[in-house]
Amino acid sequence: MGITIEQLGRAAYAPTYAAMQAYTAARTEASPDVIWLCEHDAVYTQGLAGKSDHVGNPGAIAVVATNRGGQVTYHGPGQVVAYPLIDLKRAGYFIKEYVYRIEEAVIRTLAHFNVTGHRVEGAPGIYVRLEDPGSHALLPQRPQRKPPAPGTPPPAAAGAESQVKVTPDFAGLGKIAALGIKVSRNCTYHGVALNVAMDLEPYARINPCGYAGLRSVDLSTIGVHASWQDVADLFGQKLVAYLAPRN
Numbered sequence: 001m002g003i004t005i006e007q008l009g010r011a012a013y014a015p016t017y018a019a020m021q022a023y024t025a026a027r028t029e030a031s032p033d034v035i036w037l038c039e040h041d042a043v044y045t046q047g048l049a050g051k052s053d054h055v056g057n058p059g060a061i062a063v064v065a066t067n068r069g070g071q072v073t074y075h076g077p078g079q080v081v082a083y084p085l086i087d088l089k090r091a092g093y094f095i096k097e098y099v100y101r102i103e104e105a106v107i108r109t110l111a112h113f114n115v116t117g118h119r120v121e122g123a124p125g126i127y128v129r130l131e132d133p134g135s136h137a138l139l140p141q142r143p144q145r146k147p148p149a150p151g152t153p154p155p156a157a158a159g160a161e162s163q164v165k166v167t168p169d170f171a172g173l174g175k176i177a178a179l180g181i182k183v184s185r186n187c188t189y190h191g192v193a194l195n196v197a198m199d200l201e202p203y204a205r206i207n208p209c210g211y212a213g214l215r216s217v218d219l220s221t222i223g224v225h226a227s228w229q230d231v232a233d234l235f236g237q238k239l240v241a242y243l244a245p246r247n
Contacts, residue, residue: 001090002244003035005034006034013043020190033087040077042061044058045072051071059205069180069181069182070178072210079193082191084239084243088186103117106177106238109234113224113226115133117176120139120173128222130174170215174222175217176218194235197225
């Protein structure tokens with residue numbers, strides 16, 4: 001049973017979210033895997049870990065609470081949103097590999113446009129170098145340790161230092177694709193958003209994915225001029241290829 005693509009066009013966020021939940025709740029072992037591709041009107045979505053202080057001034061843009069992982073993000077016109085509805089048990093891989101496969105589909109889509117996508121340790125999603133989007137040079141990948149709050153006792157046990165929260169290093173980077181998923185009964189919903197040609201101003205009103213000062217970019221910002229449909233078609237093909245079940 002292969003993965004099919006359904007293109008929803010411009011779709012309101014709330015009913016799309018409800019439809020994902022309904023499809024997942026009603027799934028059986030015979031239900032097909034599908035990827036929904038769409039574009040949303042301006043909306044902020046808050047994940048389960050979301051904190052209100054990461055939303056600065058939403059203005060007239062609605063903030064919708066969801067049950068996906070992660071913090072706040074923005075969806076708007078000019079962004080390809082992909083919702084893979086995949087039975088992971090049937091696919092034969094687990095959540096960590098599922099995330100890796102989605103990110104790889106983004107990276108391969110960007111490569112088609114001579115843009116190099118990068119992963120950043122501790123921060124799901126895909127990033128590009130702002131000064132040289134085509135550079136293949138590896139990132140330093142040195143997250144910086146967050147200093148403990150005043151009065152915090154030192155680690156009490158060996159190995160406790162490794163549990164100190166680290167802050168990813170976003171120097172010189174812009175985020176071009178955001179990821180937030182939910183898994184219920186081994187089946188996925190929510191998904192990934194790839195920025196094509198957007199009004200990026202709404203990102204300045206939030207701490208994207210919970211990181212103050214993280215810059216969000218799109219393909220047009222880094223000099224790639226492609227239509228939403230062309231990117232959606234290519235991205236859908238890459239997702240089908242990289243989310244295919246294990247043989």
